[in-house]
Amino acid sequence: MAALSFACLCALPVAAQETAQVLIAEKALICGAEGRETINHAAVVIVDGRIEAIGRAEEVEFPDGAVVQDLGSRWIMPGMVDLHSHIAGSGHNGPVFQCNPGLRVSAGVTPHNEKLKLGMLAGVTTVLYIPGSATNMGGQGVLLKTGPGDYEEILVRFPGSLKVAQGNNPRRWGYGMANTMMNHQIRVTLRKGKAYAKRWEAYERGERERPERHLHLDIFRDLEAKRTQISMHTQYYQVVLSSLNIMAGEFGFDAYIDHGSFDSWPLAQLAEELGVAAILGPREVLWPRARTYPKDGRVEGSAWGFQKEGHPRIGFNTDAPVVPQEELPLQSAMGVRYGFDNREFAAVRGVTIVPAEVAGIDHQVGSLAAGKDADILVVTGDPSDPRSAVEMVWIEGEVVADVRGKYETERAEVRRW
Amino acid sequence: MRHTMKHLFSLLTTLAFAVPTVASDSVVGEPGVEGGLAILTKKALCVPLEGQQVVNNAVVLVRDGKIEAVGPRNSTAIPSGYEVLDVGDNWVMPGMVDLHCHVAGTFDINDMVYLTNPGVRASTSVVPNNPPLLRGVAGGVTSVLFIPGSGTNIGGQGVLLKTALPTFEGMRIKDPGSMKLAQAGNPERYMFRVGRSFMNYNTRNTFRRGVAYAKSWEAYERGEGERPKKDIQFEVFRSLVKDDIRVSTHTQIYQVVNMTIQMVAKEMGVPVFIDHGTFDGWRAADMAQEAGVNAILGPRNIDVPTASFISWSGSNPERIQGVAAGYQEMGHKMIGFNTDSPVIPEEELQLQAGIGMRYGFDDSNLEAVRGLTIVPATTARIGHLVGSIEPGKDADLLVISGHPADPRSSVETVFIEGHKVYDPAVQKRRW
Numbered sequence: 001m002a003a004l005s006f007a008c009l010c011a012l013p014v015a016a017q018e019t020a021q022v023l024i025a026e027k028a029l030i031c032g033a034e035g036r037e038t039i040n041h042a043a044v045v046i047v048d049g050r051i052e053a054i055g056r057a058e059e060v061e062f063p064d065g066a067v068v069q070d071l072g073s074r075w076i077m078p079g080m081v082d083l084h085s086h087i088a089g090s091g092h093n094g095p096v097f098q099c100n101p102g103l104r105v106s107a108g109v110t111p112h113n114e115k116l117k118l119g120m121l122a123g124v125t126t127v128l129y130i131p132g133s134a135t136n137m138g139g140q141g142v143l144l145k146t147g148p149g150d151y152e153e154i155l156v157r158f159p160g161s162l163k164v165a166q167g168n169n170p171r172r173w174g175y176g177m178a179n180t181m182m183n184h185q186i187r188v189t190l191r192k193g194k195a196y197a198k199r200w201e202a203y204e205r206g207e208r209e210r211p212e213r214h215l216h217l218d219i220f221r222d223l224e225a226k227r228t229q230i231s232m233h234t235q236y237y238q239v240v241l242s243s244l245n246i247m248a249g250e251f252g253f254d255a256y257i258d259h260g261s262f263d264s265w266p267l268a269q270l271a272e273e274l275g276v277a278a279i280l281g282p283r284e285v286l287w288p289r290a291r292t293y294p295k296d297g298r299v300e301g302s303a304w305g306f307q308k309e310g311h312p313r314i315g316f317n318t319d320a321p322v323v324p325q326e327e328l329p330l331q332s333a334m335g336v337r338y339g340f341d342n343r344e345f346a347a348v349r350g351v352t353i354v355p356a357e358v359a360g361i362d363h364q365v366g367s368l369a370a371g372k373d374a375d376i377l378v379v380t381g382d383p384s385d386p387r388s389a390v391e392m393v394w395i396e397g398e399v400v401a402d403v404r405g406k407y408e409t410e411r412a413e414v415r416r417w
Numbered sequence: 418m419r420h421t422m423k424h425l426f427s428l429l430t431t432l433a434f435a436v437p438t439v440a441s442d443s444v445v446g447e448p449g450v451e452g453g454l455a456i457l458t459k460k461a462l463c464v465p466l467e468g469q470q471v472v473n474n475a476v477v478l479v480r481d482g483k484i485e486a487v488g489p490r491n492s493t494a495i496p497s498g499y500e501v502l503d504v505g506d507n508w509v510m511p512g513m514v515d516l517h518c519h520v521a522g523t524f525d526i527n528d529m530v531y532l533t534n535p536g537v538r539a540s541t542s543v544v545p546n547n548p549p550l551l552r553g554v555a556g557g558v559t560s561v562l563f564i565p566g567s568g569t570n571i572g573g574q575g576v577l578l579k580t581a582l583p584t585f586e587g588m589r590i591k592d593p594g595s596m597k598l599a600q601a602g603n604p605e606r607y608m609f610r611v612g613r614s615f616m617n618y619n620t621r622n623t624f625r626r627g628v629a630y631a632k633s634w635e636a637y638e639r640g641e642g643e644r645p646k647k648d649i650q651f652e653v654f655r656s657l658v659k660d661d662i663r664v665s666t667h668t669q670i671y672q673v674v675n676m677t678i679q680m681v682a683k684e685m686g687v688p689v690f691i692d693h694g695t696f697d698g699w700r701a702a703d704m705a706q707e708a709g710v711n712a713i714l715g716p717r718n719i720d721v722p723t724a725s726f727i728s729w730s731g732s733n734p735e736r737i738q739g740v741a742a743g744y745q746e747m748g749h750k751m752i753g754f755n756t757d758s759p760v761i762p763e764e765e766l767q768l769q770a771g772i773g774m775r776y777g778f779d780d781s782n783l784e785a786v787r788g789l790t791i792v793p794a795t796t797a798r799i800g801h802l803v804g805s806i807e808p809g810k811d812a813d814l815l816v817i818s819g820h821p822a823d824p825r826s827s828v829e830t831v832f833i834e835g836h837k838v839y840d841p842a843v844q845k846r847r848w
Binding site for chain 1: 548551552555721733735736737762764768771772774775780820822823824825827845846847848
């Protein structure tokens with residue numbers, strides 16, 4: 001038996017060696033853990049759906065029999081990650097109760113549907129598909145790849161997050177609900193959930209009897225064990241303040257700002273102290289308004305504000321379909337337009353490694369590094385320039401889109417735009 | 418002394434952010450001031466209608482509010498006494514021109530008493546230096562066509578304005594600047610349930626009367642008839658028939674773009690351009706090109722297939738169609754961009770061209786830059802004044818960090834008629 005297992009283990013790499021692929025590009029944007037990291041004249045080795053090696057083309061060892069493709073002047077980068085997407089299926093708002101931590105969007109997934117496909121063609125390879133914001137807790141999100149395959153094949157992680165929504169949208173729920181009551185209700189649910197998770201932990205340590213199972217609170221066991229996070233649909237100052245203080249401060253969950261916009265950036269330092277990352281969008285600017293935001297007539301970029309305050313983890317989201325899934329890179333470009341410093345490729349990192357780390361899936365996606373999924377984009381130039389085009393998309397070592405060189409000649413036939 | 422005065426001017430503009438002061442006798446290059454300004458740049462995007470589009474390592478000479486000369490540094494002499502402004506790696510380009518703007522004043526520009534209102538004037542609502550317009554200046558917009566809304570088929574007369582000058586008289590380029598025609602969609606909300614066929618009938622009726630009015634004045638001016646009775650409702654048609662101004666048509670889907678061409682351009686013979694061109698209007702682009710109908714596109718620069726509204730046929734029905742790419746591929750040569758501000762904020766005019774490129778618009782001959790400058794200027798019949806860097810034109814110039822269709826490029830300085838109206842080095846940046 002042991003011998004058989006050993007044989008199987010050995011067989012895998014051998015089979016993979018036969019399908020090894022090598023891409024050579026003018027420039028690779030690595031998007032590693034720290035700073036500006038690029039490799040000129042780079043080669044990436046793809047074996048069995050994963051990146052086996054990446055480095056300067058002269059230095060990387062190519063496996064025997066590898067299929068080598070030279071991409072010429074094109075760049076490569078990791079597939080993009082969007083942590084705020086509503087288009088991977090249907091039926092994700094079930095506003096019967098005000099807090100619904102037991103609801104699962106995974107029940108509504110339609111893999112590789114038309115809208116996801118468009119996003120994929122623009123380079124979005126992973127999304128957090130989450131419930132809507134009609135209640136304070138819409139339910140559990142799911143992390144998915146955007147490419148073809150059945151649910152199990154595209155699944156990255158479930159539960160992907162617990163979605164909490166604050167501010168305006170959930171007020172529509174009914175009975176004159178406003179911020180103070182909503183925050184109270186969120187706290188009540190979080191307390192119940194945390195207590196439930198602690199009872200189970202005590203049981204697992206053998207310190208108490210098996211607790212009664214509550215489906216709607218099970219997600220808190222994942223949250224308490226840091227296996228998932230709270231994605232907080234939060235936007236303007238006072239709401240973000242309560243997001244930070246309640247979710248991260250009082251209850252100590254892994255939580256991040258998702259859909260960050262308006263004037264939330266003055267809270268950047270508090271967010272950083274509490275370890276809360278800022279994923280920003282769909283509204284990337286704050287416009288001056290006479291009463292609420294006078295701002296001296298100045299337009300303020302959300303990402304600019306967070307960066308100015310020294311926040312180290314700033315990413316971008318679409319809220320698709322509010323901003324179409326295929327415009328994720330444009331979100332980061334708008335950040336740059338309104339003051340976000342991109343000299344260290346922060347705009348590219350903000351749609352790759354930052355959201356991957358924030359969602360706890362950076363061991364698998366978000367950068368070009370050995371051992372990670374071969375989710376790779378081939379782009380005509382700097383991806384934070386919206387005039388650059390994604391010409392080839394790889395997901396887990398498979399080519400899921402390839403329109404290289406056909407832009408001029410056959411666009412009407414092969415491209416989506 | 419001059420330096421001190423300049424410093425004072427800068428200080429004044431810094432203090433008076435909301436209303437930049439345009440001092441009349443302080444800085445070289447401005448109208449009425451002796452001496453001139455020589456701007457040195459790595460790249461001047463001159464974009465004349467015909468001829469050399471780019472000058473590398475250029476010098477642009479500005480004097481008395483006008484462009485005096487432009488050429489390569491090694492063959493263009495800088496007259497003695499000229500102040501030199503070296504903008505380093507930044508580029509210089511003409512100020513941008515937006516032909517679909519609703520933010521140059523108050524919003525009482527959509528009176529809906531009659532279905533066609535050719536006598537109504539947007540110029541009565543202008544508020545110089547209002548905040549949305551000043552944000553447009555920070556985005557490089559120096560000229561706008563401020564037009565009535567689309568609540569009726571003829572909302573009235575637009576006015577062509579410079580953006581950052583302190584008085585209406587100073588801002589005014591041309592009044593009337595256009596006659597605004599609107600089709601489909603919005604004007605259908607007019608009471609009495611008007612539909613497209615009735616709207617077209619009513620519009621034709623107004624145009625026939627207007628053209629007849631203009632022709633009777635032309636006959637009188639040739640000495641061929643009695644002096645017609647003046648009718649201020651139809652006066653605008655006299656400018657239209659002379660092609661001194663044009664009809665700016667809020668038009669969008671194929672069938673109404675077709676009506677713009679068939680009814681206004683061909684049947685009435687009135688010069689007209691597509692303004693607010695969107696959706697599948699590009700399918701009429703070959704007819705528009707042939708009829709001399711220019712295409713100014715926005716605020717919606719892509720078309721997404723929508724079942725039962727617009728369903729593409731052919732081999733690739735799921736595609737997103739770039740509107741500008743569609744017009745271009747159908748052979749249209751005069752394609753520009755607009756915002757429809759505040760629908761798209763005035764400061765995002767350049768982004769409209771960026772979206773055009775993202776969705777397939779070819780810029781290999783600077784079409785995107787031209788679409789923000791010389792194309793709209795020519796279209797609105799002010800191409801002799803603005804829209805390119807050519808001797809004799811107004812010194813409406815932008816110093817910009819890169820290609821204007823890249824939204825990451827930032828406008829560093831804005832000149833209008835030689836006045837430095839936006840300079841984040843001394844003023845507050847607007848973002």
